Amino acid sequence: MTQPRIVFTSANLVDGVNPAQRGVTVIVEGERITHVGAGAAPDSRPGDRMVDLSDKTLMPGMFQCHFHAHFGAFGEGVGAPALGLEGSPAYLAMLTAKNAGICLDHGYTGAVGSSNAHVIDVALKEAILAGHVRGPRYLACTRELVTTGDYSDYSNNRNWFMELGNTGLTLQADGADGWRRAVRSELGKGADIVKISASAGHGSMPARGTIYQTPDELHACVDTAHELGKLVRAHVATRDGILACARAGVDVIDHADRIDRECIDAILEAGSFVVPSMLWTVRFLEVAENWDHAERTLQINEGFPESLDDTLARIRGVREDFEYTCRAMPDAVAAGVKMVVGDDFGTPIMPHGDYAAELVFYVKQLGISPLEVIRWATSNGAELMGHGGDLGRIEAGRLADVVVLDGDPLQDITCLADPANVLAVLKGGEVVKDLLGEPQSPLAVRA
Numbered sequence: 063m064t065q066p067r068i069v070f071t072s073a074n075l076v077d078g079v080n081p082a083q084r085g086v087t088v089i090v091e092g093e094r095i096t097h098v099g100a101g102a103a104p105d106s107r108p109g110d111r112m113v114d115l116s117d118k119t120l121m122p123g124m125f126q127c128h129f130h131a132h133f134g135a136f137g138e139g140v141g142a143p144a145l146g147l148e149g150s151p152a153y154l155a156m157l158t159a160k161n162a163g164i165c166l167d168h169g170y171t172g173a174v175g176s177s178n179a180h181v182i183d184v185a186l187k188e189a190i191l192a193g194h195v196r197g198p199r200y201l202a203c204t205r206e207l208v209t210t211g212d213y214s215d216y217s218n219n220r221n222w223f224m225e226l227g228n229t230g231l232t233l234q235a236d237g238a239d240g241w242r243r244a245v246r247s248e249l250g251k252g253a254d255i256v257k258i259s260a261s262a263g264h265g266s267m268p269a270r271g272t273i274y275q276t277p278d279e280l281h282a283c284v285d286t287a288h289e290l291g292k293l294v295r296a297h298v299a300t301r302d303g304i305l306a307c308a309r310a311g312v313d314v315i316d317h318a319d320r321i322d323r324e325c326i327d328a329i330l331e332a333g334s335f336v337v338p339s340m341l342w343t344v345r346f347l348e349v350a351e352n353w354d355h356a357e358r359t360l361q362i363n364e365g366f367p368e369s370l371d372d373t374l375a376r377i378r379g380v381r382e383d384f385e386y387t388c389r390a391m392p393d394a395v396a397a398g399v400k401m402v403v404g405d406d407f408g409t410p411i412m413p414h415g416d417y418a419a420e421l422v423f424y425v426k427q428l429g430i431s432p433l434e435v436i437r438w439a440t441s442n443g444a445e446l447m448g449h450g451g452d453l454g455r456i457e458a459g460r461l462a463d464v465v466v467l468d469g470d471p472l473q474d475i476t477c478l479a480d481p482a483n484v485l486a487v488l489k490g491g492e493v494v495k496d497l498l499g500e501p502q503s504p505l506a507v508r509a
Contacts, residue, residue: 066109067091068488071102073120074470078440078455081433082472088120090462093491098458113498119470121436122454123171123463123489125443126198126404126417128316128337130176131158131186133408143221146179146205146230154179158186161414162197167495168417169484171463172447174404175203176295176316177257179231184252196494199463201255201447204248205233206297207241207283208259212274213267214297232259238282241275245286255293255314258283260307263299264317265342265406266350268379273303280310295337299383301325308332314402314446319383321390326397335400335446338391341420343384344427345411350377392428401438402446418479425475432472462491466498 068090075086075098089097097104134157135148142148149157165173175183183202189195208214214232235244245256260280263269275283287294288311295314296307304318308328315329315336329336395401403421407414421439424430444454452461466486469477477483487495 065092066111067107068111069103070113070115070120073115075456076119076121076472078122079437088456090491093461095458095460095462098456119467121465121467122440122456123465124169124439125172126165126170127174127402127443127446128176128339128404129173130408131161131178132182134161134414143224143226144230151180155182158182159195162186162195164415165198166196166487168415168481169465169487171198171489172443173198174201174447177206177231178203181251202253203255203257204253205231206257206259207235207244208232209274210234210236212259213262214259238278241279241282242286245283249290249292255295256287258296260296260298261300261303264319266346267376269299269319269383272300273306280306284310284312308334319387321394326394326399329399335402337402337404339405341423342406342412344423347381388428395430400442402442403439422475432475436471462488464488
């Protein structure tokens with residue numbers, strides 16, 4: 063039986079690349095877009111679902127490109143010696159399923175995982191593919207690979223005395239052979255992208271030092287992943303770390319706080335993507351700079367004690383990094399660096415679903431145009447996921463990952479902040495969210 067077409071008429075089209083165009087008709091047939099054009103539909107067929115989008119925007123599904131799927135237990139009083147141990151694997155898996163649905167309901171039809179414990183990302187990807195969980199198209203990430211003694215090495219640093227057998231979302235590796243073995247092991251479990259901790263810095267601590275890996279370790283990691291057809295992403299904030307990662311061919315540079323012109327050139331040559339993820343620092347500074355340090359002990363360094371002078375110096379260092387990044391990122395954008403969106407959502411100061419606040423920051427505080435930021439969230443995200451020819455734009459022939467929005471994000475980027483404004487979401491032509499005139503919406507009718 064032929065599936066009825068969905069015919070969107072009179073749409074304000076935000077296609078993922080170009081300025082908005084009004085009065086557009088978009089036809090979805092099966093899993094693909096078959097027509098995009100001004101004016102009425104070129105033909106009509108019995109059973110067509112006609113959806114009048116006057117005063118509403120039609121845009122591509124967006125992409126969350128730094129997705130910590132099981133983050134979110136922090137605000138529930140669940141303590142742990144390492145990230146990823148806040149609850150049982152079963153509890154975190156249920157939280158992951160909830161977060162995937164939140165992501166989809168906010169108009170994100172694609173997501174790229176960041177570090178996670180218990181192989182949860184792979185389980186999430188497989189559950190979404192099998193139809194057991196509502197969620198975006200997903201690239202599953204590994205644990206975060208760390209070197210002995212680096213900031214995220216839970217087994218040897220702050221928690222050494224606990225003799226942890228399970229270090230949550232981190233995995234220690236040393237030497238080229240050790241890194242090669244770790245990458246093969248993690249990817250063998252079904253992951254699509256390797257996460258590494260390449261430097262200190264970003265968010266709650268200054269970007270000081272250089273890079274954790276030796277050149278041999280870094281190249282062993284990247285080369286092994288690429289040989290297996292997989293990607294590598296790096297938490298890296300320092301200037302030397304960014305440069306080393308780009309030159310080694312790291313695909314995704316997370317944070318990039320101390321990016322400079324030489325780093326930009328190396329990133330462009332490598333074709334790497336950058337995830338600025340600056341909202342976390344904004345929220346951290348809002349808390350840290352307004353804390354009564356004279357009266358309270360501030361335990362923002364993973365609960366690790368430090369003197370008042372050290373705390374204040376660290377916060378000043380974060381502020382200096384942040385102000386530097388605010389100046390540097392527009393230059394990187396102007397140079398053509400491929401930016402994508404995503405941040406450490408799932409923390410108490412940044413719950414899952416707060417995704418639009420990041421986009422608003424780039425527009426309102428950094429002065430990036432709304433059109434450019436929408437490109438980051440749509441066409442650039444699709445390219446990172448390897449679907450640049452099929453997703454991220456509204457064009458005939460592409461997969462129908464489509465969002466209907468009450469509002470125009472190119473006129474007011476804040477309209478993305480309220481999930482009630484996301485009136486409908488299609489993923490591969492399937493209606494996965496529908497608020498268009500419930501319960502009698504044309505989209506609610508199934509063939």
